[in-house]
């Protein structure tokens with residue numbers, strides 16, 4: 251009744267931001283991400299009849315409140331499938347800063363779902379295969395986690411025509427394209443507004459939210475086309491537009507949702523300066539101040555050197571594998 255799984259973070263090139271008004275955490279916008287090698291969460295789940303409640307540790311520290319409640323909701327789905335009520339011990343560790351816009355919830359919930367299903371020895375009901383079912387389960391916990399179930403270039407739709415219950419799908423395997431994501435972490439501190447509440451606030455108060463939702467499928471289609479065609483300039487331009495339009499929508503919320511810090515702007519200026527020098531580099535930013543730069547693998551050292559003076563930490567990631575039982 252014990253299993254360990256590893257899952258990697260992902261970076262969305264076409265962003266998911268906002269939920270459709272249906273139950274089950276269904277995105278309002280289609281998204282496409284790269285699963286990243288080397289940004290890993292490792293999670294062990296042990297179901298134990300002797301436990302009175304679920305216990306969750308992250309990096310060795312006991313976690314309760316809403317994060318524990320989210321873990322328990324995933325475990326409840328697995329317990330319902332397995333037909334038992336045993337509580338579980340969940341031990342999780344990231345090899346990168348938690349809650350800092352490096353998408354730890356994506357790798358975290360993907361690893362949790364895979365480990366819990368393996369520990370309970372249940373295969374979720376088919377409908378595109380066991381991994382698709384695991385991806386749907388991960389999406390219900392955190393939509394970006396649905397994408398980390400798979401490796402390479404991965405899309406998640408909005409569920410229309412899929413029974414309002416989308417699973418992520420592989421657009422291309424990691425071998426399709428040797429591309430690099432240079433992560434520039436401007437701080438190692440946790441962010442102050444999480445994605446779930448941030449997108450809810452944006453939907454409720456930003457006059458730009460309907461425009462964001464209407465426009466997003468066009469950028470998603472362009473990102474998908476550019477990935478399949480290995481067209482870096484087109485991909486970069488569409489990915490940067492997706493991130494900046496999402497942030498415009500956030501900033502138009504009331505009160506404004508402003509994830510940028512001064513260093514964020516400095517990094518955006520560095521990326522523009524690189525482009526002016528002929529280096530193919532494009533920025534994307536999630537619900538945090540960090541800047542991630544999409545570039546050719548050969549240009550990654552030069553991009554990292556340009557970001558490094560303004561960052562608490564930089565790293566270069568390449569496309570990686572999906573969630574797997576360790």
Ligand code: DP6
Pocket residue numbers: 261262264265266267275281353355356391392393394395445446447535536537
């Ligand atoms: C900005 O997947 O963390 O990183 O579904 O509420 O858990 P919940 O949100 P989450 O949101 C990720 C938002 C994003 C863009 C993206 O990854 O597509």
